[in-house]
Amino acid sequence: MSTLENLSCPIDSLSLSRDGRSLKCENGHTYDLAKTGYVNLLPVQNKRSKDPGDSKSMVAARQAFLNQHFYYPIVEAILSSWPKESLINGVRVLDAGCGEGYYLNEISKVLQDRHVETELTGLDISKWAITAASKRDKNISWLVGSNASLPTPDQRFDVILCLFGFPIFHEFSRVLTDSGLLLLVESGPDHLIELRKILYPQIHDYKQTHSDGVADFEMVSEETKTFHFTLNSQAEIQNLLSMTPHIHKASYDGKEEVKQLESIRLTADIKLRWYQKKGNT
Template identity: 45%
Template sequence: MSITPFQALACPLDGKPLSWSDSVWRCSDGHSFDIAKQGYVNLLPVQQKRSHDPGDSKAMVAARQRFLNAGYYQPIAEAVSHAVLGHAEVQKADRLPFSCLDAGCGEGYYLRQLADAATNAQPLSLMGLDISKWAVLAAAKQDAKQAPLSSWVVGSNAHLPVQTGTLDSVLCMFGFPVVSEFARVLKTGGVLLQVEAGPNHLRELREIIYPTLKAERVSETVVPDGFIHHGSERVSYSIALNGSEEIADLLAMTPHLYRTSSEGRDRAAALEVLVVTVDVRIVMYMRI
């Protein structure tokens, strides 16, 4: 595995390229952003925040970290890594580093899995971005336990602090896609990979916490402007959660934690065993 520093950052205030020197990122207009001692940089200016502490809370990030590190979503990570690295092999006969942004990286699980799956034959340049400072801090701390694998940035998908036309790949894992921004930062021929919940995803949990389930709407894939459909894959399997803590971690890392009622959360908290379906769709679009 060969990891190179991610260099294509842009100033969140004026969009100009950032350059790194003495643990500071600077643009030509004099805006500067310090690299924190934990190894990340905050590129989310106050005017781009909708709240004082946006994104996932510290408790939600910790729950996701425990759940993912237990390996329950390993098949998803493997499928995503296989898709990204397969595209990298096609695109990078010139041996230049293949750049990949995880937009909404959380605590960095999928980028770490991608780095682990890569071989020395394919140099990578990786960046994880999330609007939650707690998520990025957790990602940077885990990364620091080994040789740093990625660049970690606090930022917004709505205003990606990335130079235009510089990325080979963008991941959006159960996140909030801003397709216009993804199209801007991708090179021609670059790929956007989205992981979306399928109709049966966590169905057994949803049946417990909600009085009734809404009928699933069947819709055709809508290809975003500036892209062509480049392939799809479905990943579906069952997992067995043992103990109320594992079940609580799963609920805490999903939007269902806030969508359900207190009664629904109480029903989930009373469980000691839960067999639940994981059902996701991986869709790849190519920038044209």
């Protein structure tokens, strides 16, 4: 269930305690719960822009696309690759950069069906994303916050999911238990290749991220999930485009050409890498 407990003040890192519809620290910093139950732990001084993260329209496009379950095979791949010894009752999971909550919500449903008791927390820097996420599942704690300064104490979580996000490894290491797990889900070389060939004059060579490894972590497993799906309307195509970096990077001509499409069959190419935090030796 949603606890909003064991969180830290983003200003002074002191423990937050519940006081009615607010969270407070000893120094008097107060964070009110929104009507839908989330809490904003991203103070003004920690923002790089007035409205960081995905905009309201981008969140709406992402939600419209994901709610049609085109990417549900990614949920299945996350659960099938999840190291079984950590899928136990009481597992504490943080989705760091959860967006509008689709993946964590779907994972929660499956784990409930399997009778695995979990404590789930979703965090995103976009207040619009968390507003949408908090309407999905009241049993998940939803936070507006930044991966660069997670508003939680040390060793708070057993598992961190970072799905198409921006990992901050030293913070992930700090808030994970000594044997905690981290999952990175990222695009592979052929992800949306059919769309990219329309958007760009040439396709750049694929560069593997973190190819030299990750400080504080050792890789447990790596796998690729590839599947195909078809979008059958311009609205679906634009929703997908709006939730990718290509909406900003692609040329005007490429985006205009995409507007002429009535349907497109696409390849999803996803890399899943599980890491375990290195013990203190």
